[in-house]
Amino acid sequence: MVADIALPRLAKIGAGAIDELGSVVAQLGIRRPVLVTDRYLDETGQAERLVKILQASGADAAVFSGTVPDPTAASLIDGLELVRRHDADGVVGFGGGSPMDTAKALAVLSANGGSIAEYKAPGSYSGSALPIVAVPTTAGSGSDATQFTVITDDETDEKMLCPGLSFLPLAIVVDFELTLTMPPRLTADTGVDALTHAIEAYVSRRASPFSDALALAAMKAISRHLRRAYADGADRDAREAMMLASTQAGMAFSNSSVALVHGMSRPIGGHFHIAHGLSNAMLLPAVTRFSIDSAVDRYADCAKAMGLVDESTAGREAADALVVELTRLCADVEVPTPHSYGIDQAQWEERLDTMADQALASGSPANNPRIPTHDQIVALYREIFSSAARS
Known part of the structure; x- marks a missing residue:
């Protein structure tokens, strides 16, 4: 290729x-x-x-x-x-x-x-x-x-x-x-956004060795520094690492693609005016769990790059560790659910079909390891509404 x-x-x-x-x-x-x-x-x-x-x-x-x-x-x-x-x-x-x-x-x-x-x-x-x-x-x-x-x-x-x-x-x-003056909420939302870029660029069907190298480097840095930057905005080392990782992840997905998280995230932002990074964070653990069986080794590589497991860990065990970490990270940086953010459930439900249509029309879900149907996207939207992603 x-x-x-x-x-x-x-x-x-x-x-x-x-x-x-x-x-x-x-x-x-x-x-x-x-x-x-x-x-x-x-x-x-x-x-x-x-x-x-x-x-x-x-x-x-x-x-x-x-x-x-x-x-x-x-x-x-x-x-x-x-x-x-x-x-x-x-x-x-x-x-x-x-x-x-x-x-x-x-x-x-x-x-x-x-x-x-x-x-x-x-x-x-x-x-x-x-x-x-x-x-x-x-x-x-x-x-x-x-x-x-x-x-x-x-x-x-x-x-x-x-x-x-x-x-x-x-x-x-x-x-x-x-x-250096970014508040904690913005630090968290943009940081998880960058991590989403890196992971999706790596597992995308359009990934290449070039984008892989950038994506893995970004994941490694974000896993080490996002919690630090969130806890202490004046931590210069953490801020520098996160800024470089953001650019690396951007270069990665620009030359690969984003996938299902972004496809589903954009309609949430458009309909409910939730910041893009935050809507990505709401989705990341659940979408990763949904997708993992179709790219176990690629998700395992993500876990290894993030230092969650050692290189000898079997693929499935490593991939499962990634989902656990993404769930824990979103909890640590206090990512809300759509419900706890204040979205009315009736309004959420009435827009699910439209949001699923818009997600599919964007083309991003077609780059996902597991390509979803309209109904599967609706089910994922329902899953994340009021429950934190399961570990």
Whole structure:
């Protein structure tokens, strides 16, 4: 099998990397960037810090801080107007997954036009787009290193997966010091999100030796450092390890794929406005248990990479240890069920068929080791609603 590999052209990774943003933008020939961020990063002065770095390099930067959580097609309108009014020649995504997804969508729409729905899977877009520079502030989404963006349809609440090389940032600036103030809940949700990326990339039907190496490295780091980062946000070693693992996991699934967890997670976020990483965490143990018989050795490799068992442990025993650990990890970082999160059971039930349809339509479940039916997805949604995954 020939693996198709796509990565950012340039990466600056490490403490203080943010100070090199100006030189990165200049190296790409961007003179009029739009910095795409959210209101929090704008109001706390962090966006202004980046503007000054860009200005020092000779760039004329404008700021769009209207990104919303789980961006929708409608939320792109003002940003698209600013990109065009500024005559931008590039976009800088600054923040978590939502600003990153917004920046990617703006880069494509401003150069090629149309509605974002025209770019959703199963299509793949590799046409004209403004160059994208990604500066993540959370250790989880991995969007800085992927050729995907996710935008919600305002009318149907469908989280549309939009793939293609044109959504891949040309450069990334990954500075773990930007994550030191992340609160514990965000640390947990994004950390489990990164672990989900790594595991799904590894067990995916589209995995390759290239993506395997990145995924296993990410799993190893996350298993050692997520609880530490959750317990003590000032733990620099843990923060640095988690930030690098997030980027590695992003590169892994961008060049492999995600699978059933993500396919089921997007509808939860779209319909009930649960953060993407948290909805992944709600699903991860149950979906892993559902899938394990179809890829025992691959799941066993995950357990061994995470240090849960030694290399001599038999495949089934190791794979079962992975499910136990995922259940324990989600308990340790206090992942709620949909019920304890506050979702009404009647509303949950009435949307199960639609969510299952949307999960299947995304294409991600087809990459899973065990490809589910519509009814099996509905059953999994019911399983996770009020009961923590069984160990």
